[in-house]
Amino acid sequence: MVKAVVLGAAGGIGQPLSLLLKANPTVTELALYDIVNAPGVAVDLSHIATPAKVEGYLPADEGLKKALTGADIVVIPAGIPRKPGINAGIIRDLAMGVATIAPKAFVLVISNPVNSTVPIVAEVFKKHGVFDPKRIFGVTTLDVVRASTFVSEVLGDLSLAPSVTVPVVGGHSGVTIVPLLSQSSHPLPPSLGQSAVDKLVKRIQFGGDEVVKAKDGAGSATLSMAYAGAEFAGKVIRALKGEKGLVAPTYVNLAADEVGGKALQKELGKDLEYFSAPVELGPNGVQKINALGNITPAETTLIQAALPELAINIDKGISFVEAPKL
Ligand SMILES: NC(=O)c1ccc[n+]([C@@H]2O[C@H](COP(=O)([O-])OP(=O)(O)OC[C@H]3O[C@@H](n4cnc5c(N)ncnc54)[C@H](O)[C@@H]3O)[C@@H](O)[C@H]2O)c1
Ligand SMILES: O=C(O)C[C@H](O)C(=O)O
Secondary structure (H helix, E strand, O other): OOEEEEEOOOOOOHHHHHHHHHOOOOOOEEEEEOOOOHHHHHHHHHOOOOOOEEEEEOOHHHHHHHHHOOOOEEEEOOOOOOOHHHHHHHHHHHHHHHHHHOOOOEEEEOOOOHHHHHHHHHHHHHHOOOOOOOOEEEOOHHHHHHHHHHHHHHOOOHHHHHHOOOOEEEOOOHHHEEEOHHHOOOOOOHHHOHHHHHHHHHHHHOHHHHHHHHOOOOOOOOHHHHHHHHHHHHHHHHHHOOOOOEEEEEEEEOOOHHHOHHHHHHHHOOOOOEEEEEEEEEOOEEEEEOOOOOOOHHHHHHHHHHHHHHHHHHHHHHHHHHOOOO
């Protein structure tokens, strides 16, 4: 039995993500919460012939409490594209609900800026005395999905895309996104040249801008994000159910020494509190934070460029919970 909850379920990401979770046969209960339209989305999805029982909730009548009760996994795409200050408040308030009603659930944060919203969730959980660094994840899967797609395009064969894997580390915004192309399952040909590699790195780092521009002011990535969110949530659920060997890059707290957090800080040469790295998932969440391994001098330079910005983003998230400003 797996209960999945989507907070922000009526939005551009929330609706297709909820559809994909309804289509996941391992989900037995799906609770959809939003400040608008969630009951309608829920009834619509409830007609799909898959096992999940779907309910929709609004804030009235303790809707958030009802949605979160018994949750195993809570996915949060609530918020507004490119409005960090507003999202910070939304995430803080929703995190209070999760910390109170479902403190043991896995929390998957999609709302931007992920580099700061994940620390906000963690700080709220700390205040409630229920913080477990192994259960809070920033969803960076869209960067991983983009890397697979763009690498396969460069290789001239889009049919490779589903099997191309590239670890993408760091964070989820601009220069904090660091694709380790040297570790691609499908190596780039040496004939490609450094400037083409640099261009590919930039495309992965700023893939979000490509979508925002193409949508011409009507929002940011929603469908590809829903796909990516469902991919990651699916892996978390499979690990929860006991499947072993599942690894995915995700933005996590590095406080837990026993799972390799401190070892990664040492490798980075900086005491960062959060970083996205390939993480082995287990029934209790983060089972092992993997090392970055062998990286090229160019990738080391990219990581060095990401670290100061990440530190600022993390600080903003942490201090927001104390003095709300982002
Ligand atoms: N992590 C990533 O890779 C990634 C990718 C794309 C977008 N995003 C982010 O995801 C978020 C959502 O994007 P979208 O395109 O779906 O936006 P959207 O505006 O289409 O949908 C957001 C939904 O959140 C709901 N909402 C607002 N306040 C809420 C609250 N307090 N409680 C519950 N629901 C609330 C809204 O009613 C709306 O339905 C944005 O912050 C965006 O930047 C992240
Ligand atoms: O770029 C955005 O604002 C949305 C998202 O973070 C993305 O990567 O597409």
